[in-house]
Amino acid sequence: MRGHTIVLGLVGPLLLGSCALFGLPTTYLFKHNPNQADPSAGGNAVASVSGGMVSTVLSVSGLTPGKAYIAHYHAFGPDSSTDPCASNGPVTVGFPNFVADASGNASVTLKTDTAKIEGDKGAYINVHYASDPSVVPICAPVKLAKG
Ligand SMILES: [Cu+2]
Numbered sequence: 634m635r636g637h638t639i640v641l642g643l644v645g646p647l648l649l650g651s652c653a654l655f656g657l658p659t660t661y662l663f664k665h666n667p668n669q670a671d672p673s674a675g676g677n678a679v680a681s682v683s684g685g686m687v688s689t690v691l692s693v694s695g696l697t698p699g700k701a702y703i704a705h706y707h708a709f710g711p712d713s714s715t716d717p718c719a720s721n722g723p724v725t726v727g728f729p730n731f732v733a734d735a736s737g738n739a740s741v742t743l744k745t746d747t748a749k750i751e752g753d754k755g756a757y758i759n760v761h762y763a764s765d766p767s768v769v770p771i772c773a774p775v776k777l778a779k780g
Contacts, residue, residue: 657681661758663693663771666718670762670770671696671737678758678773687747689728692740693760693771696733701763704728704741706749706775709756714779717756718772725754730763753779 658681665674676693691704710722726749731741749755756776762768 661773661775663773665771666769670768674770682747685747686744687750688742688744690742694738696737696739698733698735698737701732702760703730703763704758704760706755707757707759709753709779717774717776722756725749
């Protein structure tokens with residue numbers, strides 16, 4: 634009985650962490666970082682897996698109209714084990730550059746190999762100002778615990 638409990642405790646998080654690998658679209662919500670950039674920015678990222686590829690569609694609102702942005706998947710970094718958006722991880726895959734429309738909305742799609750964002754390699758998605766990538770209005774956590 635005790636053995637079962639331990640096994641379930643280990644397997645549960647692994648199954649949750651790999652849901653995106655089983656074909657159903659998974660939605661991740663953007664949250665605003667603690668800064669003043671584009672204060673009403675928000676939106677989501679919807680990831681769909683098929684044939685070893687993952688397609689991720691970012692749908693974002695509240696951006697600065699006409700402004701250029703960049704977005705990336707980032708790996709889990711060294712600064713946190715429980716908050717990927719605060720972990721300061723390296724870029725793993727970049728989305729195509731995009732520009733917010735006249736209403737401050739934008740949508741951009743990235744298709745890439747699932748292997749490039751599996752596990753800790755796809756811990757979060759950041760949206761940056763293209764003109765100053767140190768400015769990151771919003772972040773979508775994808776993987777909530779390191780390892
Ligand atoms: Cu980035």
